[in-house]
Amino acid sequence: MNTTAHYAQGPSGPAQEQTVLEMQGVSKVIKGKAIVDNLSFKIQKGEIVGLLGPNGAGKTTTIRMMTGLIRMSGGDVLIHGHSIRKEFKQAISQIGAIIENPEFYPHMTGYDNLLQYLRMSDGAGVSRIKEVVELVGLQEAMNKKVRAYSLGMRQRLGIAQALLHSPKLLILDEPTNGLDPAGIREMRDYMRRIAEVEGIAILISSHMLAEIEQICHRAVVIQNGKLVTVTQLTEVPEARSEVALAIRVDKIEAARTVAGALQGVKVTGADEAHSELHVQLPDGAVPELVAALSEAKVGIYRITENRQSLEEDFLKWTGGNRIA
Structure with missing residues (x-):
């Protein structure tokens, strides 16, 4: 590996x-x-x-x-x-x-x-x-x-x-x-x-x-x-092919529909209580998603990039074995 x-x-x-x-x-x-x-x-x-x-x-x-x-x-x-x-x-x-x-x-x-x-x-x-x-x-x-x-x-x-x-x-x-x-x-x-x-x-x-x-x-x-x-561990922007985003909107179902219809955008989940949509998409497709949501009259309150911590990846690589 x-x-x-x-x-x-x-x-x-x-x-x-x-x-x-x-x-x-x-x-x-x-x-x-x-x-x-x-x-x-x-x-x-x-x-x-x-x-x-x-x-x-x-x-x-x-x-x-x-x-x-x-x-x-x-x-x-x-x-x-x-x-x-x-x-x-x-x-x-x-x-x-x-x-x-x-x-x-x-x-x-x-x-x-x-x-x-x-x-x-x-x-x-x-x-x-x-x-x-x-x-x-x-x-x-x-x-x-x-x-x-x-x-x-x-x-x-x-x-x-x-x-x-x-x-x-x-x-x-x-x-x-x-x-x-x-x-x-x-x-x-x-x-x-x-x-x-x-x-x-x-x-x-x-x-x-x-x-x-x-x-x-x-x-x-x-x-x-x-x-x-x-x-x-250093950031190499050109090496990041995809990003994971949490998007807080005013119309969660409409946002889910719009995002799901775009090529290359994967809806990975939704937090209904906080009206937050979770998506994964190519880095260059973010402007397209924002434009599509705006065109559909979906209000965007906040966009946050979700990054896995080293600890999360460490647990994944080692099958859940914690470091000592």
């Missing part, structure tokens, strides 16, 4: 296409059971992609294979053109990741924690600390001890740490978990800035579908270790 859907809330797409992550038929078999089965997809430079799936879909196993924490049974993972199998050191050097809650020395300042990590990294200079701190908005907290940091600040410090060696790919597992709405919004803004300013590809595994819908360019949905769909 290879479905593509389109949503309005996502950010604009990456300006330049350059493959940073390529999953090539990746599989993982444990005790004769396929946990991940022939999984293939790509992520481009500057792109933010969500990895979604019900509980037990294979998301964590997939991320662990990407980062070299466990071996794959088949296939390969390329990071900026380097094979995890054949060029492990070069491939891993291109990844920054937060798989679980980031750990720091609580008695040390944020700056000293980053400096300590920097000393263990190859190639990065002290000036890089200033760059990553600005990317995540922690300038005012660098001289504070980490034990005084909020959860959101620790998450951002973890991202700063993961960016110190200038990776091409940033992998985040539940980056907004436990954050309040303000913290979630801040995290969303910082991830967008990182993708835009650094050109880093970001893969986010999350159970918060509304957040994925708002921040990601695309979503990769897996179930039982297999790819279900790769879904476009």
Whole structure:
């Protein structure tokens, strides 16, 4: 199955296409059971992609294979053109990741924690600390001890740490978990800035579908270790062949008759109590429908476009299995 859907809330797409992550038929078999089965997809430079799936879909196993924490049974993972199998050191050097809650020395300042990590990294200079701190908005907290940091600040410090060696790919597992709405919004803004300013590809595994819908360019949905769909989350007007409308009118039966008589217009239902007609039609046929209703002396009070949310489509793709 290879479905593509389109949503309005996502950010604009990456300006330049350059493959940073390529999953090539990746599989993982444990005790004769396929946990991940022939999984293939790509992520481009500057792109933010969500990895979604019900509980037990294979998301964590997939991320662990990407980062070299466990071996794959088949296939390969390329990071900026380097094979995890054949060029492990070069491939891993291109990844920054937060798989679980980031750990720091609580008695040390944020700056000293980053400096300590920097000393263990190859190639990065002290000036890089200033760059990553600005990317995540922690300038005012660098001289504070980490034990005084909020959860959101620790998450951002973890991202700063993961960016110190200038990776091409940033992998985040539940980056907004436990954050309040303000913290979630801040995290969303910082991830967008990182993708835009650094050109880093970001893969986010999350159970918060509304957040994925708002921040990601695309979503990769897996179930039982297999790819279900790769879904476009940014709005591409020319790709939308049909729209679903709810039209509030003064004469519901007359409106139903008029709409049903037009070629390409499908009446999908009606809300008699609110005098609202539901139709599905080609995007370009909307003016024709409005003109036909007006000619038939049907008063139009409101036209609303009905969009399926990512959650609604997720439940459809996974047969009603909710995300975890």
